Amino acid sequence: MGTFFQLLIAGIETGSFYALVALAIVLIYQSTGLKNLAQGEMAMFSAYIAWQLWSWGLGIWLAAIVAIFLSFLIGMGVQRIIIRPVQGAPLLTIVIVTLGLFLGFNSLAGFIWGYLVKGFPGLFPGSAWQITSSVRISAAAAGGFAVLLVLAGLLFVMFRLTKIGLAMRAVAYNVETSKLVGVKVNQVLMLGWGLAAALGAAGGIIAAPKLFLDPFMMFGVLIYAIAAAAFGGFDSPLGAVIAGLTIGVLENMAGFYIGFIGTDLKIIVPLILILVTLIFRPQGLLGHKIVVRV
Amino acid sequence: MSFLEVKNLEAGYGPVQVLRGLDFAVEEGEVAVILGANGAGKTTTLRALTGMISTKGSVLFDGEELVGKDTDAIVRRRIAHVPQGRGTVSQFSVEDNLQLGAYIRKDKAAIAADKEKMFVMFPRLLERRKQAAGSLSGGEQQMLAIARALMLSPRLLLLDEPSLGLAPLIVRDLFNTLGEINREFGTTMVVVEQNANLAFKIAQKAFVLETGSIVAGGDAKTVESDDSVRKAYLGY
Numbered sequence A: 001m002g003t004f005f006q007l008l009i010a011g012i013e014t015g016s017f018y019a020l021v022a023l024a025i026v027l028i029y030q031s032t033g034l035k036n037l038a039q040g041e042m043a044m045f046s047a048y049i050a051w052q053l054w055s056w057g058l059g060i061w062l063a064a065i066v067a068i069f070l071s072f073l074i075g076m077g078v079q080r081i082i083i084r085p086v087q088g089a090p091l092l093t094i095v096i097v098t099l100g101l102f103l104g105f106n107s108l109a110g111f112i113w114g115y116l117v118k119g120f121p122g123l124f125p126g127s128a129w130q131i132t133s134s135v136r137i138s139a140a141a142a143g144g145f146a147v148l149l150v151l152a153g154l155l156f157v158m159f160r161l162t163k164i165g166l167a168m169r170a171v172a173y174n175v176e177t178s179k180l181v182g183v184k185v186n187q188v189l190m191l192g193w194g195l196a197a198a199l200g201a202a203g204g205i206i207a208a209p210k211l212f213l214d215p216f217m218m219f220g221v222l223i224y225a226i227a228a229a230a231f232g233g234f235d236s237p238l239g240a241v242i243a244g245l246t247i248g249v250l251e252n253m254a255g256f257y258i259g260f261i262g263t264d265l266k267i268i269v270p271l272i273l274i275l276v277t278l279i280f281r282p283q284g285l286l287g288h289k290i291v292v293r294v
Numbered sequence B: 001m002s003f004l005e006v007k008n009l010e011a012g013y014g015p016v017q018v019l020r021g022l023d024f025a026v027e028e029g030e031v032a033v034i035l036g037a038n039g040a041g042k043t044t045t046l047r048a049l050t051g052m053i054s055t056k057g058s059v060l061f062d063g064e065e066l067v068g069k070d071t072d073a074i075v076r077r078r079i080a081h082v083p084q085g086r087g088t089v090s091q092f093s094v095e096d097n098l099q100l101g102a103y104i105r106k107d108k109a110a111i112a113a114d115k116e117k118m119f120v121m122f123p124r125l126l127e128r129r130k131q132a133a134g135s136l137s138g139g140e141q142q143m144l145a146i147a148r149a150l151m152l153s154p155r156l157l158l159l160d161e162p163s164l165g166l167a168p169l170i171v172r173d174l175f176n177t178l179g180e181i182n183r184e185f186g187t188t189m190v191v192v193e194q195n196a197n198l199a200f201k202i203a204q205k206a207f208v209l210e211t212g213s214i215v216a217g218g219d220a221k222t223v224e225s226d227d228s229v230r231k232a233y234l235g236y
């Protein structure tokens, strides 16, 4: 029983960063219908920014917050400069552009910071709470989960209770009507990209101490995050959070309890989940079937 | 100078030119009706007025040039447009649609009061306050689309075939309501309408559009009594 809970906690820890990146992917998908394959690389780049600020002497929390803010600006810039010109282009063009972004951020990180792994300081103390003799909750796991809950909560409040949230939801569903009520659609789309980049940055910064910072750090996370978005429903933020956590837990459990999977084959868990979702519930657990887009 | 003054308006879709130099004018507080066969360019005219397609020529609204401005900037001048086929967010509740209609307004108390006014004007919407717009009947959706536009507290209201798909009785109610809105708030309106008989009841101006040009226009009474207009649009 102790092992089970320990795996559950470890799963929630990794699941928290899958969920954050998945949330970022969903945020962009919801407002533009685009699945941003570069979300993981952007998060990795953000983690490097935090590392850089920290190595220049900033406290890690301050470095993280500044990096998240810079990522917000980078996200808006990417939308303005790279995505807006191809808005409305055929799907394949857009997929290629996001692949280009993926490679761009990856090689830019390699160019600036090199390919050697960098030690990344934890945001939370290395301590842990001993719950029972065999169950420990590390501060890192609890902290990462708390960050996820706070950011998801803020996002929810923004969407449901603020005017800009109303406009973002309106743009996601109906661009023409949004324009006709005076929404500046391009600005809303930029804001969406900025927020997504900021969420992803939080995911990358929380993941970095555990995954070790190098330009390839987020490859795996991206696959898990896409699986989470597909499983939860690309148009459901709540689905992304629940699915991200679920996948983190499943992955850890499968690695331990299913003999042949072990740590090497863990990656098949999200792949199977994507496959099963696509076959039995293509819109995802909490997604909506009918998507009408103008 | 007129409240809305359109001069040599040209617009189209890509290489296809639809409007070939329209001229018309509407005074403040007037209702103008635009008549025309299917494909004449009525919808295109309204889309050009709110900058939804690329446009040449001149549209002066209260002395200010609108051509070249973005839709959101035009809407900020309090021009509301109910496009053909609704113009609501079908996934939003009735209430959220009304709230969205007031997006550019800052006067919270007045917005809340206007919302209640819409529920008095369209009691059906009150009963369906929390329901998704997409799940309303066609007539209810049309009422919501108009209410959404009125939430802007518009100085100019553009309506594209508001009677489309509605039962005759409901259409009559709708035009009574539009007439009331015009009288009570002095809202200037440009209404595209196939149901010319009803439209003439509330209109002071009328324009007839044929393949992108205005072939008759001016005082509604004069246009109404024109023989060719009567034959083509009024059916008697």
Ligand SMILES: Nc1ncnc2c1ncn2[C@@H]1O[C@H](COP(=O)(O)OP(=O)(O)OP(=O)(O)O)[C@@H](O)[C@H]1O
Binding pocket: B013, B016, B018, B036, B037, B038, B039, B040, B041, B042, B043, B044, B045, B084
């Ligand atoms: N999105 C579009 N792309 C290309 N051509 C279009 C588009 N929309 C309309 N047209 C063309 O423009 C012309 C005028 O269309 P418009 O919609 O303005 O007509 P309308 O007078 O509103 O007709 P209806 O009474 O059927 O609504 C038509 O010939 C139509 O084929």
Ligand SMILES: [Mg+2]
Binding pocket: B042, B043, B044, B084, B160
């Ligand atoms: Mg039309």
